[in-house]
Amino acid sequence: MKFEAITIKDIAKVLGLSTSTVSRALRDSYEISPETKEKVLAYAREMNYRPNPIALSLKEKRSSSIGVLVAEIANSFFSQVINGIESVAQENGYNVIIAQSKENHAKEVSALHYLASRSVDGIILSVSSETTDFSVIQQMYEKKMPLVFFDRIVDSIQTHKVTVDNFKGAYDATLHLIKNGYKNIACIANAPQLSITSERVNGYKAALEKSKQRFNPANLVYCNHGGLIYEEVEAAMKQLLKQKQKPDAIIGCADKITTNVMRYAQKKRIAIPTDIALIGFSNLDLTDLLSPSLSVVRQPAGEMGKMAAELLIKMIESKRPVSEFQHAVLPAEIFQRSSSAAKKI
Amino acid sequence: MKFEAITIKDIAKVLGLSTSTVSRALRDSYEISPETKEKVLAYAREMNYRPNPIALSLKEKRSSSIGVLVAEIANSFFSQVINGIESVAQENGYNVIIAQSKENHAKEVSALHYLASRSVDGIILSVSSETTDFSVIQQMYEKKMPLVFFDRIVDSIQTHKVTVDNFKGAYDATLHLIKNGYKNIACIANAPQLSITSERVNGYKAALEKSKQRFNPANLVYCNHGGLIYEEVEAAMKQLLKQKQKPDAIIGCADKITTNVMRYAQKKRIAIPTDIALIGFSNLDLTDLLSPSLSVVRQPAGEMGKMAAELLIKMIESKRPVSEFQHAVLPAEIFQRSSSAAKKI
């Protein structure tokens, strides 16, 4: 069952020409007579000829495809990023091959090998929350595979990176809670090894410090799967709430963490923001319709995807090895809604 | 800037063998001596040799990649479907190339050409809400490109199809509203030319008829962009609410329609379900946390994607032309929540 396309050979045979002549006529070479050109072009158009990209890839040693590795496609942030990548890739004649790690390092490694074996021209990636060993990525980097990191970056590898200002996002969110009267703010963070985690946690701590609130280590809990598993968020909440001084506000450092905190609160009939306020990183479209409407730090995901794709394609198409790398830092947007409304005393 | 992989030629040169011997050794052919095999395999393992898939594609006339065409990646239903497709594809050594139509027919056509020019071995697709002209799809079908439809199918093209029981989903949802005491139920549907639209609308009508409620044509409104644009849902709501006999319940036939109805109600301070009840098709994970919690008809999206991918791969790998096609119809799940709670009289 195949979808047989017409080749340059077929055209050559029908018109009694050589394949090289046909090839040149199609590429509008000057050394082909106008009549021959016209004949070839007319026939090619008639037969709807399209060059075989696979043959081209083999000859040119490039596949015109880029790999994208994310934790999970069915996650609004990542799907919005992919959306952006896809649009830029399509414009530039690249296709996008997607792989997911499911926050699992073994899957991440196999996905990277998979993408490499598929001869992608470059890879855009955000590491899994489990990853502490970057050796495979490092190897690909050393073998000159063009890489662009976004969101969860690896500091030790010198290449283009696209993130939001995670520090400022968390800082502003924490400050917003403080301004609204909250005095014992907890933070539920993603896996500690992630770049975004330390940036966000540092923003949280800095805001506390700046406001003369003491940072209490017991108020900082990590979720190693980024909230992907409800139970880890549940455990985090239980741990926070068993303290004598229960926190009166929470900042969630990942989409699923934030929403799972809401789910937990609903189950346990904890009122937001009366019993505990909530703000968190999220890229869901519906946060304004939640009960209560959810305050969020939102990343410009589509924009990040576009930018990452542009940087990658530029790197792929660069003649000389790229040595100056950009770290694009986009602003995060804060939406203040009911879940972090001013504390009633 | 290239990522140069080791080839069979490199191995042959180093070991002083011919490429054919190396190739056969790697494929464990019987006509290679055990010693030679061992030497080749050891070296290949050491150098982390992987066959070049592009060269293979050229020779075998297959690319081991499948195309997926959806309206929009950043849509929970479609991203869940892609998730399912990706997992099955990966298991079977296929990669997934994604394209989106953005509910636009011109983009859909160009995306299909794009996928074909990329030599995908088959395509899984859900047509755009704008599409009324299936000629391009028909052409690909006639050229023996393996196709599998899901969700929004094309009846006139004989191939595998995967959908949920849209009729029953809408029927049950409508009946649920009726049982809860609603007497003037409106339906906001997707574009009328879509298969899912007529199936869902028929389910809605059948439930009304079975319950001896008269179907009122003024209570059925279509959204040509599937609710992708807020304004069209707003227009639909205005049209429904300007009637003398305002509807007391709404069934939304697409994810974005349903959520945009909620958004409209919130803006206009229309209480759900007191002023108007709501149930709708949606695959969002958070519908239980909305205000009010939203009753939904949910499609088993991941399952649909897996099934579509399995059917497609089976078709691609079939020796003889496939002539018997399956139409897999999965059950839709109904979640009854507050937005369609029993009417208070």
Add this chain to the structure above:
DNA sequence: TTTATTTACGCAAACGATACCGGGAATGAT
């Protein structure tokens, strides 16, 4: 010892497109 058979490998073509190299024919110059 001669012949037949097996073993183990190399050669070359093929997949589709490109590009370098080269060459025949027509024209112009001397």
Add this chain to the structure above:
DNA sequence: ATCATTCCCGGTATCGTTTGCGTAAATAAA
């Protein structure tokens, strides 16, 4: 008439891999 130039076009190698065919050497059978 001879040589050079220009115009058009064909031959062929190449990318990495597989595979049918051919064959030398080794072994087995006669």
